[in-house]
Amino acid sequence: MIFRRPIFILAILTVLPLYAVAEAHQRSSSGPHTGNAIAEISHGEMIMIAEYRDRIIDLAAQATDTTEPFRRVLNYAQIQYAYCLWGRMPGGVTDETSPFNECSHAYLAATKAVLLSMRSMGGEAVQAEAIVSAIDAGMVLRGLALITCEFSGETFNTADIIRPSWGDVPQHPASMATLTVLAMALLAAVYCGRRLLQRIAP
Template structure:
């Protein structure tokens, strides 16, 4: 799925140029976008590569949707950009020996009617996630304190 993640923007670019859409296309694209936002837009370190990440299962859901979307676009063979991109992704997977690499979530199926949330409780046991959220909390606290000081100094 790391290869799909690397090609996310290219898949979305090909999808954005699709002039005729069907229900499957719209459902897959919508699900991928919603799921991507649930996974905090991929900013959590290791969310794709680290199977212990609380965001790994969540990330696999939007990446599986993107993969299914790309495959859907190549079904009739008329979308040459999608066929070319799918070929490039296959070559990239072979080059990186990723075609055989499966993680704990790769074998599962996804359902576009079911959003997969991150495992929030596991953030406290996953150091990279803890550092990220701790940093965000610290930055927010510092910003809040600075705004309070600024507000007090303006009153005086």
Template structure:
């Protein structure tokens, strides 16, 4: 538990701080609004399924695909409460990152001969869903932020202690790990004299 707390307090600086500095080198990924993020989250599985079916790929495709998966892992696989809907969540910015990458991957697949038809059909479905939900009108502080495959957006680890749902999830996981360790290894046994 002490190691986990030390890791959280010693976390590195943010890759994207929301400042006006240019994005790092790599494939530039356009921002997406908070509302678009919610819609893309519903279709992320379909986007990745289409990407996995591609047998002829290129470096741009692979960079987008790998960056999205890496970014998703940094966001703890989208499992933290409020990572999509709560702007105050320390995981909201990194969720913008992996979902913007999923959208960029789908847009890129629409230019690939082997995926073009399926990608355009999926884009049409997503677009219709975004119009129905008014997704482009729902903004948050990260809605205008662009991303790049040259940097991974880390969660704001220090803010976890001030975001009650994230802190509760962290404490629950810690308690489960301790209970699991206790049940596996049991209480220390004293040696018979």
């Protein structure tokens, strides 16, 4: 279910008014020179990394022998994941036309960088290698290695936040439908809550 997190609904409340004014793929950056560079990720890699994301992040969170660049990239991966509404929007990873596709590239590219970094960590190397092998095998079996999209060659930086393209949401039926359902559910919950409070109020 895409509605598990209450914060998800709060995020929708924050961004819905921005539809008419948001710019496509808006970024917020203090300058690439202030952060850590993150290599690009292909569309095919995204699909597999997305499936292993929780396992990768859990492993990284347990790591103790870390460096500042590693922690920065891990933090960026988690921040971008939240900006991309926790990967809950339909087609965010698989649909190149999704308003959430570029920000999905960002958090998954960072997740990939975290995974590759752990291959050289003593405590995490074995598990990281196992995940890498599973991802490689999955890409071969599913023929994902050669699949690219508009953002496949795009690099990222921990100083550069990639926001969803809110202005494109009305032109993306799946995203628009999801956000509309969320808004209706929220309004219904608020209405029912107020009615309940009125009934129990002295």
